[in-house]
Amino acid sequence: MxxxxxxxxxxxxxxxxxxxxxxxxxxxxxxxxxxxxxxxxxxxxxxxxxxxxxxxxxxxxxxxxxxxxxxxxxxxxxxxxxxxxxxxxxxxxxxxxxxxxxxxxxxxxxxxxxxxxxxxxxxxxxxxxxxxxxxxxxxxxxxxxxxxxxxAHGLSSTPKGISTDTLQAVTQLLASAEGGLSASEVARAVGTSRVTARRYLEHLAQTGFADRRERYGHAGRPEVEYLRHGS
The missing domain is CATH 3.40.50.2300 (Response regulator)
Incomplete structure (x- = not known):
């Protein structure tokens, strides 16, 4: 039922x-x-x-x-x-x-x-x-x-290496951003390394909250940026 x-x-x-x-x-x-x-x-x-x-x-x-x-x-x-x-x-x-x-x-x-x-x-x-x-x-x-x-009241389980507080901070950052953000930009905003920020962003992309897209306009390889799904 x-x-x-x-x-x-x-x-x-x-x-x-x-x-x-x-x-x-x-x-x-x-x-x-x-x-x-x-x-x-x-x-x-x-x-x-x-x-x-x-x-x-x-x-x-x-x-x-x-x-x-x-x-x-x-x-x-x-x-x-x-x-x-x-x-x-x-x-x-x-x-x-x-x-x-x-x-x-x-x-x-x-x-x-x-x-x-x-x-x-x-x-x-x-x-x-x-x-x-x-x-x-x-x-x-x-x-x-x-x-x-x-x-049902406890914090949700998160994958190993994912902090609930940091995940919440990254989630809120993407939700309030006017456009896409790169891992470097997120790292600076939440005070983590670029590698750590990318791990959280990839987690959000895998769980359906964020979308990935390529950012052009700079020399060299295009940079991956993340934005809230549907934005």
Whole structure:
């Protein structure tokens, strides 16, 4: 059975990107989308999803306000925040209100995939536990469920030699750049060697976040530059 998802996102490009990412994963089905709090409440009430991907900045209110109204209305589906909001107080309140994970934009498909697959494993085990232990769970069952749920909060696994902090810095640099950047330019901006910068850029290219292209205009061999996919 697929996990039914509603995407709440006011930026059309981002909403389509989230939906396309979900389409690449097994076990997920997008059943609705909404660009505002008001529309989200209607779509969620109608579709009764298992999971909501929730932006924090919406044109008619804050994501946490929407979450509060959902809970007050009896909607207890799981929620993953997908947002550029980095305020510590917002993160703290989101966790206190039971948000399953807080995913900061921009991110690669790899990061998205890890979080959603962790969540899917948690849902699958929860469902299986409910079938095999219908009346009362043992402590070991509860510990395993909470362990799986907590894994959705942890940092995604990255390949050997890839630091999460540096990857985030390079990702943000490409996302905000007006054009393509070479490994040398990225190295200067984030304070690494050219070889290290190229390793991170190649990782982003392999995971679908970045595109490669040749830069002409200088003597000698053309230089490879990297830009955010679709730019």
């Amino acid at each position: 697929s996990i039914r998802v509603v995407v709440v996102e006011d930026e059309p490009i981002a909403a389509r990107a989230h939906a396309s990412y979900l389409a690449r994963l097994d076990g997920f089905e997008v059943v609705g989308a909404a660009p505002s709090c008001a529309e989200a409440l209607r779509v969620i009430a109608r579709q009764e999803p298992d999971l909501v991907l929730l932006d924090m900045r919406l044109p008619d209110g804050h994501g946490l306000e929407l979450l509060h109204r959902m809970r007050a209305g009896g909607q207890f589906c799981d929620v993953i925040a997908v947002t550029s909001v980095r305020d510590v107080e917002v993160v703290r309140r989101a966790m206190a209100m039971g948000i399953t994970h807080y995913l900061i934009k921009p991110f690669t498909f790899d990061v998205f995939q890890t979080k959603l697959e962790n969540y899917r494993a948690y849902r699958s085990h929860l469902h299986q536990t409910g079938r095999t232990v219908p009346d009362a769970v043992a402590q070991s069952d509860v510990d395993q469920l909470f362990g799986l749920r907590s894994s």
